[in-house]
Amino acid sequence: MDKRLFLGATAAGALVLPWSAGAAQTPKGAKGPALLTVTGAVGKPNRDGLDPVLDQMMAKQKLAFEKARAFDFSALVGLPAITVRPTLEYDSKVHTLKGPLLTDIASAAGAPSTGTRFVLRAIDGYNVTLSLADARKYRFIIATHLDGQPMPLGGLGPLWAVYDADRFADMAAKPVADRFAQCPWGLFHMEVFVG
Numbered sequence: 001m002d003k004r005l006f007l008g009a010t011a012a013g014a015l016v017l018p019w020s021a022g023a024a025q026t027p028k029g030a031k032g033p034a035l036l037t038v039t040g041a042v043g044k045p046n047r048d049g050l051d052p053v054l055d056q057m058m059a060k061q062k063l064a065f066e067k068a069r070a071f072d073f074s075a076l077v078g079l080p081a082i083t084v085r086p087t088l089e090y091d092s093k094v095h096t097l098k099g100p101l102l103t104d105i106a107s108a109a110g111a112p113s114t115g116t117r118f119v120l121r122a123i124d125g126y127n128v129t130l131s132l133a134d135a136r137k138y139r140f141i142i143a144t145h146l147d148g149q150p151m152p153l154g155g156l157g158p159l160w161a162v163y164d165a166d167r168f169a170d171m172a173a174k175p176v177a178d179r180f181a182q183c184p185w186g187l188f189h190m191e192v193f194v195g
Contacts, residue, residue: 034070035158036105036142040192043110058189061125069109073144073158081103082141084164089177097143097162102135105142108121112191119191120161121124122184123153130161130182138163138171142187155186 034047037058045067079100088095106116116132130140143160144150151157163195165171165179172179 004170031074032072033088034189035073036071036188036190037189038069038071038105038109038111038192039063039065039067041111041116041194042067042192043112044057044108045069045110057123061121061189063121063189063191071105071108072094073150075108076100076105076144079108081144082139084139084141084143084162084167086162086164086166086179087176089180092176094166095159096145096147098142098145098148099143099159102130102140102142102161103132105190106132106135106192109192112194115194117193117195119182119189119193120182120187121189121191123186126184128182128184134182138168153186159187160185161187 005085008134037047047068049066049068049072050058050064076099081098082101083130084095084100085094087093087098107113114132118130118132118135119127120130121127134140140161140163143162144154144158146160151160159184162180162183162185165174165176
């Protein structure tokens with residue numbers, strides 16, 4: 001066998017292995033691993049509850065749930081996308097962010113459409129609580145793309161809960177560094193609760 005072909009086949013197999021190794025956490029019917037897990041008041045679950053062995057990051061962050069709606073990348077980009085162009089705090093430049101509305105994700109998970117709040121949790125444990133009213137008012141998106149490219153893990157992605165702060169007078173009046181406290185990057189979990 002040609003050594004280059006063998007190494008290429010081995011590398012391709014290595015790329016497939018992590019996707020298939022996480023099958024227990026992959027949502028039913030998904031094409032890839034879950035990027036966002038929505039728990040709490042969800043009426044359309046597609047995965048079972050927390051597995052303390054396979055869901056290590058969630059277990060270490062003391063999450064618990066009996067059912068959840070998990071979204072892989074294709075499910076997220078399959079929802080209608082919104083594009084926003086806020087000035088970002090990291091370089092004070094305008095960037096293009098694209099992704100589905102947070103409220104559309106909540107709806108796809110079967111979350112109640114009134115009296116709902118969300119806890120948005122990042123991979124580093126940073127979390128914020130956002131009301132449904134604010135998610136609608138500020139048109140929060142779950143960004144999957146930054147400046148036309150999917151956001152990688154290790155940067156601001158692969159998902160970022162964000163809005164166009166420049167378009168709202170109350171937020172645009174704040175220093176740019178103070179506009180994004182409600183915007184966890186590296187988002188991986190959203191808890192939905194009523195009340």
